[in-house]
Amino acid sequence: MKNFDNNIEMFDAYLDNRMSGDEKAEFEALLGSDKKLKQEFKDYKEIMFALQSSCSDADKEFEEALKGISDEDMKNIVSSKKEQGTQTQLFAEEKPKGKMVPLKTVYRWVSAAAAVLLLVGVGTHLFLGRQPKNGINTDLVCDNVVKGYNFSTINSSRSSSNGDENEYNKAINLINDNKTVQAIPILEELYKNPTNKQMRPKYSISLANAYLKNHDLKNAQRIILNELKNAQKDENNIANLDQLLELEEKIITELSNELNKK
Amino acid sequence: MEEYNEIVNDWYVKLRDLFLNYIHKHIPGLRIEDIEDIYSETFIAVRENMLNNRVKEGTKWKSYIFQIGYNMAINRMKQEGKKMEIIDNSNDDDIDADRKFETQISLMDLINEDDDKEQLEKRIETLKREIRYLPEPCETILKDFYFGGFSMTEIMYEINYKTADSVKARKNKCMNQLKERVKVAFKMLNLID
Numbered sequence: 001m002k003n004f005d006n007n008i009e010m011f012d013a014y015l016d017n018r019m020s021g022d023e024k025a026e027f028e029a030l031l032g033s034d035k036k037l038k039q040e041f042k043d044y045k046e047i048m049f050a051l052q053s054s055c056s057d058a059d060k061e062f063e064e065a066l067k068g069i070s071d072e073d074m075k076n077i078v079s080s081k082k083e084q085g086t087q088t089q090l091f092a093e094e095k096p097k098g099k100m101v102p103l104k105t106v107y108r109w110v111s112a113a114a115a116v117l118l119l120v121g122v123g124t125h126l127f128l129g130r131q132p133k134n135g136i137n138t139d140l141v142c143d144n145v146v147k148g149y150n151f152s153t154i155n156s157s158r159s160s161s162n163g164d165e166n167e168y169n170k171a172i173n174l175i176n177d178n179k180t181v182q183a184i185p186i187l188e189e190l191y192k193n194p195t196n197k198q199m200r201p202k203y204s205i206s207l208a209n210a211y212l213k214n215h216d217l218k219n220a221q222r223i224i225l226n227e228l229k230n231a232q233k234d235e236n237n238i239a240n241l242d243q244l245l246e247l248e249e250k251i252i253t254e255l256s257n258e259l260n261k262k
Numbered sequence: 263m264e265e266y267n268e269i270v271n272d273w274y275v276k277l278r279d280l281f282l283n284y285i286h287k288h289i290p291g292l293r294i295e296d297i298e299d300i301y302s303e304t305f306i307a308v309r310e311n312m313l314n315n316r317v318k319e320g321t322k323w324k325s326y327i328f329q330i331g332y333n334m335a336i337n338r339m340k341q342e343g344k345k346m347e348i349i350d351n352s353n354d355d356d357i358d359a360d361r362k363f364e365t366q367i368s369l370m371d372l373i374n375e376d377d378d379k380e381q382l383e384k385r386i387e388t389l390k391r392e393i394r395y396l397p398e399p400c401e402t403i404l405k406d407f408y409f410g411g412f413s414m415t416e417i418m419y420e421i422n423y424k425t426a427d428s429v430k431a432r433k434n435k436c437m438n439q440l441k442e443r444v445k446v447a448f449k450m451l452n453l454i455d
Contacts, residue, residue, distance in 0.1 A: 008434045015365045042372075046382075047440060048408060049367040050389035055409035057390075059323050065269035066309050073263075074309055077271050078302035256442050259449050 007037070011044045139215045141254040145247070146212040151175045154202075164195045168203065171210075180214045191223070201227065205243050217251070224248055274305060277327060280402060280420040284328060285335050287419035291344050292335055300338060304331040325410050359426035360413045381453060388447050392440065400436035407433060 004010040013019050014027050031038045069077075153169040167186055174183035187207040194200045204227040211220035224244055278301060285297045292300075308327055311317050317326065372382060396404065399421045406412035406420070414426035414433075423429050448454040 006434055008437050012363065015367070016361075016363050017365070018361075043441065043444075044437075045367055045372055046385060047389060047393075047437070047444065049369065049372055050386050051393055051404060052367060052409045053386070054390050054393045055322075055405050059321075061269055062273055062323050063312065065266040066312055068263065068266040069270050069309075070263070073267050074270065074306065077267070077274050078305050252443070252446065256446055259446060 007040055008044070011041055015045075015048070137258060138217050141251065141258055142212040142215045142217055142220070144254045145250045146209050148250075149209045149212075151206065151209065164190055164199060168199075168206075172206065175210055175213065180210055184210050184214065200230075205247070208244075208247060221251070270305075273323075277324065281328060281331055283422055284416070284420045285331060287422075288332065289335050289339060291339060296338060297335065300331055300334050304334055307334070322410055324406070325412065358430070359415045359418075362411045362413050363408055364411065384451070385448065385453050388451060388453065389444055392444055392447055396436075396440065399432065400439065403429060403433045404436055404440070 004013065010027065014024065019027060031041060151172050153172045154165045168190055171183040171186040171190070174180070174186070184207070187203060187210055191200060191203040191207050194203060204223055208220045208223040208227075211217075211223065224247060227244055281301050281304075282294065282297050285292065285300065286294065304327055308317075308323075308330055311330075369386075372386075373379065402421055403417055406417050407414070412420070414429045418424075418426050418429045421429070423432070445454070
């Protein structure tokens with residue numbers, strides 16, 4: 001059989017009838033003898049079916065909407081977006097390493113990213129609710145996620161220093177003295193009622209990490225998801241998203257690693 | 263009615279940049295402003311075609327929108343008497359880059375004797391929920407390739423990647439990430455051991 005780069009390529013070729021008769025027979029024999037591969041192929045087909053089915057549902061929904069929308073509303077949609085679009089740059093330079101070019105509508109990305117994490121968050125919440133049954137060591141997950149994070153104080157020598165910054169530094173010092181439980185209420189208060197709203201993203205990251213340090217994955221998730229929702233409404237908050245996404249990705253990776261150990 | 267507006271608007275916003283990239287890469291002679299006009303006109307034309315029953319049942323809308331847009335862009339070039347410089351990166355040596363995935367998986371393909379149908383339905387439901395929140399560029403790549411009938415080269419244009427191979431590599435990565443996420447979700451819901 002032809003050498004495929006990976007199983008996905010092999011499954012694609014099989015399902016899309018790109019294998020010769022001999023290759024097909026060989027692949028089927030392999031499925032018969034390799035239970036792991038058979039399961040992987042089954043999972044792959046399920047994903048494929050769900051993917052195609054989701055797209056098909058979305059198409060039907062779009063068709064219905066297209067039929068139902070009035071001429072005037074249709075014109076409004078296309079004209080308003082056009083006016084907005086001409087004011088901004090459409091094509092950014094390509095980024096290396098195959099990353100997607102940032103689209104003009106950053107909002108879209110924010111929205112999508114937030115949505116992913118929202119789901120993941122909901123999932124993790126569910127997961128935590130079932131912790132005893134699944135027997136996952138979430139303390140270890142928290143430790144592994146937070147270990148790379150550096151709790152650092154804000155440089156108060158700047159003229160912009162205010163009471164918030166003093167409180168923040170106090171909380172950070174407590175965390176570094178292993179008094180995270182005492183630091184959390186301070187950070188929560190700063191996060192909920194910041195004097196300078198621009199500092200809120202920073203507080204949110206520190207608070208989420210503080211919860212992780214305290215082995216409280218559920219509250220860490222709450223902060224991350226809440227902040228992502230805020231980011232959707234505030235484009236100035238986008239810089240914070242990378243950190244939030246990174247944090248969430250780490251949580252998922254660690255959870256996944258733990259699951260794989262079972 | 264409000265719901266209809268929202269759905270059409272979402273599609274319009276979601277496809278816009280991808281469409282602009284796609285046409286711009288295919289036909290670089292067109293100005294961005296022109297492509298923007300074409301995009302608006304495409305949506306109006308697609309709706310008219312649909313209302314006048316000129317669209318086949320089961321049409322995949324994104325592919326259709328891009329095809330209509332592409333034809334309109336070609337016409338615009340002709341009308342303006344512009345020299346047609348149409349980029350076609352398809353490469354005879356790289357059949358994979360231009361291959362389109364055409365297989366439709368049916369529920370029957372998934373059901374076998376030892377399957378618990380109820381469990382299968384729950385798994386599909388969970389999967390669909392996960393898929394709804396695919397991050398970019400995974401959403402575009404996976405949906406376009408496995409459903410929309412787009413080749414790797416076409417997707418490369420849409421999302422501004424440099425090579426079809428890098429799109430393919432990303433597709434496989436997206437698929438693996440999705441598999442991992444789904445695995446976590448299934449475990450949470452006790453849908454797998």
